[in-house]
Each structure stands twice: as C-alpha cells, then as structure tokens.
Amino acid sequence: HVATVVSGTGLARQIHKEVQSDIAKLVAQGNRRPHLSVILVGDNHASHTYVRNKTRTASLLGMSSSTIFRPASVSQEEMLELIDKFNRDRGISGLLVQLPLPEKDVDGFHIVNIGKLCLDQRCMVPATAAAVWEIIRRTGIETVGKNVLVVGRSKNVGMPIAMLLHSDRNHERPGGDATVIMAHRCTPLPRLKELTSLADIVIAAAGVPHLITADMVKEGAMVIDVGINRMQDPVTGKLRVVGDVDFEAVKVKAGFITPVPGGVGPMTIAMVMKNTVTAAKNAPTY
Ligand code: ADP
DSSP states (O other): OOOEEOOHHHHHHHHHHHHHHHHHHHHHTTOOOOEEEEEEESOOHHHHHHHHHHHHHHHHTTOEEEEEEEOTTOOHHHHHHHHHHHHHOTTOSEEEEOSOOSSSOOOSSOHHHHHHHHTTOSOOOOHHHHHHHHHHHHHTOOOTTOEEEEEOOOTTTHHHHHHHHHSOTTSSSOOOOOEEEEEOTTSOHHHHHHHHHHOSEEEEOSOOTTOBOGGGSOTTOEEEEOOOEEEEOTTTOOEEEEOSBOHHHHTTTOSEEOOSSSSHHHHHHHHHHHHHHHHHHHSOOO
C-alpha cells in the first residue's frame, strides 16, 4: 500500500489555468490588467526565492507585477508610507509584504480581514490556509464530521487553517464542518501521538523536520505538510528542503500525502494569484 501523493504542483496548474482565463476575461471586458506589487525587505534568501516564484507566476498568468526592494535597515515609518501609497494606487490590485521582515515582525494580515475570517464572513483568506483548503477540496476529501488535527497555532498559518476547517459550511464564507483540534509546542509528544492517531486529516505546520512519523498516523489518513525546513543532507552535505512529515515512511501508511517541495508551496503561490485577481475584481471602479 502506498498513499496517493497529492501534487500541489499539479493542483496549482489547475488553478493557474482558471486564473489565467479569468484575467483574460477581465482584460477583454476593458478592465485594467491585475497587478501584484511585492515589497521585499532585506536579503533573506528564502524570501527572495518566494518572491521570484510569485512574480514569475504572475507574468505567466498574464498579470503584471513589480517588486520593491528595501534594505533591512528600512524604517517602520518608510514601510508604512510605502504600504499606504500602494494601497491608494489604483494601478495596483494586490499588495504583499514578504514575511518575515528582518527585524520587526509586522503582522502581514490586516486586522479587519482576520476579523472577517473569524466571523465566517467573505474575506481574503491567507494564502497558505487557502492552499490547504483547496488541496483538500480538489482531492475530493470530505471534511464534514471528520477529525482534523492542526499541528501549529501560528497566526498566519495554523490559526487560519483551523478557522476554515472547523466552521460551518452554510455560512457566508463556507467552512469545513470538521472537528478540529490544534496542537502546539506545549503539546507533549505522547499526547500529539494520540491526537494524530485519531485524525482523518493531519495538517503539519510546526516547522519541525520529521515531527510527524509513520507510527503516529492513522491508516488511510490525509497528511498535508506545510513545513518548509532547510536542512543539511547528512550524506551529501547539500542544503535541502524538508517538511514536518517523514514523507517516505508516512507515504506507506497514509491514504493521501503532500510532498515537500511540490505540495503546499506551489499551491500557496497559486492562491496568491487568485487573491490578487479577486482584489482586482473587488477594486472600486471610478
Ligand atoms: P508557521 O508560520 O509556519 O506556522 P511558526 O514558527 O510561526 O511557523 O509556528 C510554529 C508553530 O508550531 C507554533 O504554533 C508552535 O507552537 C508549533 N510547534 C512548534 N514545535 C512543536 C511541536 N514539537 N509539536 C507541536 N507543535 C509545535
């Protein structure tokens, strides 16, 4: 038995096609071409890679984009001014400040938007949570009445994922109607093991390499790996990216599993594209 490996790259390709035809339609109707602006602070290598992936994808889909680089020494005042200026610029549909910021971890999510998310109102769903939601949906996995374990409670990943999955499917922003449990760094490992073994869907977002091992996972469960951990390969000495899940071992126990890389990552980028087009559609027409 081997789990179905759910390719985020493949699902992202589906979403790309949808977004691309959406953009073509918008432009054909005489609307401005959606534009994604990214503010990138400092020289964090991973951040530069993420931003390149986003702007490259944007152009492939027919969206224009621009990246504004600022040194790590940028002041909070200048950042706020930039964000304010871009928010008022009608040529910009979507604005993204790539996190983490080198010093001050400014919350990337507007309080009003998070408020709407928590009240099940229609809103811009944070891209990683939206990616996890779409992976479940497009794989055809049922969530209603199912046990979901979210490992990690960060405000930008774990929390919004749990928020989407536990809430009511009949609300304005439909939820997954699952029984959701959240584990975090204070959850003792034996307890984590109990919780994972009950879960129909495990979402690993802890930033701990190989935290989720095969013995913890229920046979046939869906395992979604949100972790992106850079690790030195003990054999080759090369840096490589691994998730929070022991992929090779869990693959032969789970029913569905997402790889790292090629799982949640490309889907997150696809959801940034979708959100930008949504923002372009929501923009007031003057
Ligand atoms: P991300 O933004 O990807 O969610 P963070 O580092 O902000 O990453 O958050 C990591 C989350 O994982 C935190 O909520 C933390 O409590 C949780 N976590 C860390 N270690 C463990 C662990 N050993 N078991 C369960 N949860 C953990």
